[in-house]
Amino acid sequence: MRKATAITIILLLTFHYSNAQSRSSNRMLEEGHILENFENDEIGTLPHKWYNQKGEQSVTEFSEEEREKYKYEVVKGRGGNKYLKYSGRRAMHLSLPLINKDRENIYGINIFETPILSWKVRAYKLPENAREDDDSYNDSVASIYVAFDMGRVALVKKVPKTIRYTWSSTLEKGTELSKFFGNQKVVVVESGDERTGKWITFKRNIVEDYRRLFGDDPPKNPIAILILSDGDSTHSWAEADYDDIKLLPEQTK
Known part of the structure; x- marks a missing residue:
């Protein structure tokens, strides 16, 4: 009798644990992954989870002189x-790693389950006459990149496959470009200054975009998210805000 009772208790505990795991998994799929909302960062600093372009070192660990080169800072708006915020000319990428140095999946991401990349931008000042199809004028008020695994090797240099979603000064919304031996695809998601000064939420299905742009399936876990605002090529000022970078399930689109 005691043995039967013990087995019953174990089965009940296993059942409840499995249900709890299932509810947790379902909740994650419903809510997606909040990759960054900057709420855990100090005002006036660089965000602590972000690295330099190549993902070699956290930007908060740089010397004061090196940190000064990054014209980004965490600020607080209305309602707390x-x-x-980016305000400047110089081009300096910030990179949010999605895998660690052992190539382990930090956030447990599977983009086939959460394929919608969502982010918010508020643009103020667009670099003058900038256009992403000309390297001499290749500035943007706000770009966000999804970096996947390494693409083809060019001149003994590995180039990661990336999709760059950009707010262009001059190129028409919907324009798509291919750069860096086909390893970077540029998608213009907004153009011009008509919607400056207010928060705009962008959503893209990165699985569908990858298939269309590269012609095959993406890895289930990208290696990083990067952002870039700059005006150095056109020698002009750029100013924009970023917030709420997420990966969401498709039904939230």
């Missing part, structure tokens, strides 16, 4: 919401 924190976000990231």
